[in-house]
Amino acid sequence: MSNQNNHYLSSDWHLDRRCFDRKTVLLLIDGMRQDMVFSSDRQSAAKMRFLDSARRGKSRIAGVRGSYSTVVKVQSPTVTLPRIKCLTTGRVPGFLDVLWNFFASELATDSIVRRWHSANFSVQFYGDDTWTRMFPGSFAMAQGLPSFFATDFYEVDKNVTENLREALSATSSWDVLILHYLGLDHIGHIEGPNSRLVPDKLAEMDAVVESIVTALSSQPVDWLLAVTSDHGMSDLGGHGGASPAETRTPLVLLSSVQLSSSLDPSIELPELEQTDMANLLTSWTGVQPPRASLGLLHPSLGGLACGGFSNSLLSNNNWLDLLELEAELNSKSAKQPGDLPANSGHLSSSDINSRVY
Numbered sequence: 001m002s003n004q005n006n007h008y009l010s011s012d013w014h015l016d017r018r019c020f021d022r023k024t025v026l027l028l029i030d031g032m033r034q035d036m037v038f039s040s041d042r043q044s045a046a047k048m049r050f051l052d053s054a055r056r057g058k059s060r061i062a063g064v065r066g067s068y069s070t071v072v073k074v075q076s077p078t079v080t081l082p083r084i085k086c087l088t089t090g091r092v093p094g095f096l097d098v099l100w101n102f103f104a105s106e107l108a109t110d111s112i113v114r115r116w117h118s119a120n121f122s123v124q125f126y127g128d129d130t131w132t133r134m135f136p137g138s139f140a141m142a143q144g145l146p147s148f149f150a151t152d153f154y155e156v157d158k159n160v161t162e163n164l165r166e167a168l169s170a171t172s173s174w175d176v177l178i179l180h181y182l183g184l185d186h187i188g189h190i191e192g193p194n195s196r197l198v199p200d201k202l203a204e205m206d207a208v209v210e211s212i213v214t215a216l217s218s219q220p221v222d223w224l225l226a227v228t229s230d231h232g233m234s235d236l237g238g239h240g241g242a243s244p245a246e247t248r249t250p251l252v253l254l255s256s257v258q259l260s261s262s263l264d265p266s267i268e269l270p271e272l273e274q275t276d277m278a279n280l281l282t283s284w285t286g287v288q289p290p291r292a293s294l295g296l297l298h299p300s301l302g303g304l305a306c307g308g309f310s311n312s313l314l315s316n317n318n319w320l321d322l323l324e325l326e327a328e329l330n331s332k333s334a335k336q337p338g339d340l341p342a343n344s345g346h347l348s349s350s351d352i353n354s355r356v357y
């Protein structure tokens with residue numbers, strides 16, 4: 001942290017300075033289906049052996065004291081740009097975002113990246129250049145890599161891993177590290193989810209997870225690694241639709257702190273919405289969630305919230321406020337085609353109300 005005095009503060013927000021010592025890594029594996037991580041099929045689980053043992057509390061690395069595995073439900077359209085928007089803003093972008101998927105421009109909406117930047121967190125990013133186009137000037141260090149070359153299964157990922165290696169050798173230089181790997185999604189597009197290349201790619205991603213956990217566990221700070229994907233992959237290998245294979249993505253949280261009451265993966269944990277990710281990540285880092293976020297922090301993840309503000313997060317869902325905000329967003333949407341909420345993609349008042357915990 002370069003200057004803790006500059007952290008984002010608002011009049012009703014109580015910060016605990018210990019939150020600022022935490023390390024956060026968001027690892028996005030583009031196109032990863034939930035069954036690639038949670039399948040009971042032994043063949044599949046064996047490909048992510050480290051992740052599987054760590055989330056079950058059986059890692060040989062003693063520093064993993066908290067784990068949480070669940071499915072994150074993703075709204076359609078299941079394409080990358082609107083999903084990154086959802087994940088970072090806690091909002092549900094509409095179908096027109098598909099049209100803008102290849103023309104990512106700076107995101108005007110409040111987001112976790114903006115919150116961290118305002119709070120003077122040092123954020124590094126490596127991977128899909130959608131992020132660097134959406135958040136110019138927000139990263140202390142970044143390398144955005146083009147996602148257009150679907151035939152590239154390895155080069156972009158290798159580049160991300162090289163940057164990761166450097167970042168892990170200098171953990172004091174960042175607070176938040178965001179990685180977005182593309183190779184798995186590209187394999188899906190060309191060869192489908194049952195390609196013989198998929199298991200090896202998953203093993204490569206598993207080695208990435210292990211390197212992050214190994215490095216963070218050796219640090220005298222609390223840390224959180226969130227492994228998830230922007231969307232899934234259809235049985236034909238593409239994405240964009242609303243099939244369960246495309247809309248149900250895995251989330252594995254590993255941490256130095258206990259996150260939930262149990263490490264036993266047989267205990268069913270509630271599924272999350274992708275809109276919840278923004279609140280989850282900001283609560284861990286002790287900054288306010290993005291203003292427009294519809295996300296919630298489920299009580300089962302209360303152990304994740306840092307400082308004395310978790311109550312306000314848990315009740316960050318006065319749905320009348322949210323409806324007011326929705327109306328405001330809808331009135332603005334016609335001027336912002338990139339953020340246009342579609343009727344079918346938006347949470348209704350009953351959805352919101354039913355999710356008040």
Ligand SMILES: [Zn+2]
Pocket residue numbers: 030031079080185230231
């Ligand atoms: Zn994607």
